[in-house]
Amino acid sequence: MNDQPAADTARRLTTQEAARALGVKPATVYAYVSRGRLTNRRDPVGRGSTFDAGEVEALALRSRREAAAPAGELSVRTSLTLIEDDRYWFRGVDAVELASRYPYEEVAEWLWTGGPRPGARFTAPPEALAAARRAVAALPEHSGPVDRLRVAVAAAAVTDPLRFDLSEEAVLGSARSLVPTLAGALLELGAPAGDGAPVARELWSRLTAADPEPRALEVLDLALGLLTDHDLAASTLAVRVAASARAHPYAAVSAGLGALEGPLHGAAGRLAHRMLVEVLERGGAAPVVAEYLRAGRAVPGLGHRLYRGEDPRAGALFGRLADLPQAAPALAAARDVTAVMARHGLHANVDLALAVLTVSCGMRAEAGETVFAVARTAGWIAHALEEYQERPLRMRPSGQYQGPRPPQPLP
Template structure:
């Protein structure tokens, strides 16, 4: 290395030298600077920037430790979502406050770029939307929402010749097209929206036959914004693993949908919806909760491993649902469930709040799962964007072999 001594005696590295030390591309060095992981200084002689050698070497050591960490000890640097003290934040901003003031599209842009373009709208390309709709229509009628979304993603990907371009500009272009394509590819149930509709309005006509009421649409948009990201859930980690292997953004989103299909992740909203319907039919929560517990089943819609108190997303949705006239009975049923379970110290989570919304608006049991998947696409893309700036294939834990020691006879 041709290290440059600074006036204060510290060692300075050029961009190329820093990239070599870190094992990344020069562009990634500047991404570290933008995220505050490295500081830079303009070279007074040359045209580029220089970097403190000590900072670069410390970052390289952290990266090597992360790569060498045993399975189960993976720690992923992210600047997107922080969860602490029963609150969560998008890029340092209170996520509930952000989602309460800005529509889903603007919250997505904030996660992707750190900017808030007012009046942001996403438009599905006609070719991608047509391909996605044809593919979804070919599925059996009993197909679930995640089945349809996975097929829609694959169809949309094939129509995008730029999907293998992993530059930030190209990935953002794909993201702004993919989200509305997913919403628009699902089978229509209600009145179709006009051109330039929001994601919430487009999705509404895929969830219920009812006419869109402004206040109900506001609740749906709030739910989308609140669910846009939630740190490293299982589906988000799957997205980052795919992005680490440099899978294009459509493939990364497909990985997230695959993880979401599991019963321990994406099905929670459906279970909460069915429980709430049963409580309404039987006139109270006590007999329903008793049957769940007698069967050894977990009562859905309560508790969250990341929050000791009430899920802040649930609190925000319940507050907005209070102003929705048709939500009264379902809200009372949810509060009854919470009261019955109060002795267990469990508080309502976002799945129960989302179930109140879907039941109130005459939606099917899988509606909450659909809302979650479309909403979380924004977060998945944000995490993929971050991962594309990291060292490729860094998420490669070593297996701990537990089988018989070789040599063994050939069977």
């Protein structure tokens, strides 16, 4: 690296010069370096870094092209999740293998930082947890899981004086406290987990009154890890739009939860749970599936637009559920559903596998939504962290006006 010709040295920029050329802060220049978008070299004379002028100019050009892209052509750079050939990876690592080998907390840390954090544990600050629990307890009894989580996020946010600090260190601190706060704020149904318990154990007592059998807890932890992120789903895009406007991480998570309230994203687990219960009650999938098809309704828990075959998350959960004796009836019902629908070319997705878990462990129909939302909070934070390093307000497409041309008379 030190044997470059003098001409090359003359074309190098200081950090301040690179920042001006890119239209960003100096800290963002180093963020580009850490994400592999720029390379730097220590200045042998000064104490800073220098940057190749051509590389900086190329990055600035790409940024200008992105800013000028027409509406409908938004492209979001991300180093988090790749979905390809019926598999998915977190930062280049097979996500199924990662979630199968490491607990949810360590999967989250990998997604946030790209580095291992063995033995990671998340702790809810007492003040935030107390505020979130009071807020959730004040809701009507019929409130849904996402209702409760949105209120818990808002309550936790106002107890965090550092929420407006968007530095990586501060955002990570908020993330490590928010996830357990969400799990701990929900109403308790079973035996308390105790202080410092893993997220899966804390969440278990909010989902079912059943005893936390170790193998069942392992399946829940696996589900959390598998669901941590899944590229740019609707809720994740909402999070990135909020982060682009420099909303603090709690507000960004609230945006994700808002998108999750829609019937087309996040609610399928509840439908799959109810379908499995009906299959078990009627002794077979054929009559249940027939009623769905006759009514022109999609059979829940089947098909995914990003996978041609079985959702890899479903495959991993089915494999672990097969070792859970109490899951055998629900697992057989799920297999029956997929066999009946095989002629339509539809395969099981993660909602069907989640339904096997929720049915077999005595959880309510909405438990799958709760698992999804708590798990995905870590992914939303990861995307917010990425977006904070991008140009502010870049996700501002232009509207294609199709109304009457002005001037028009006043009504």
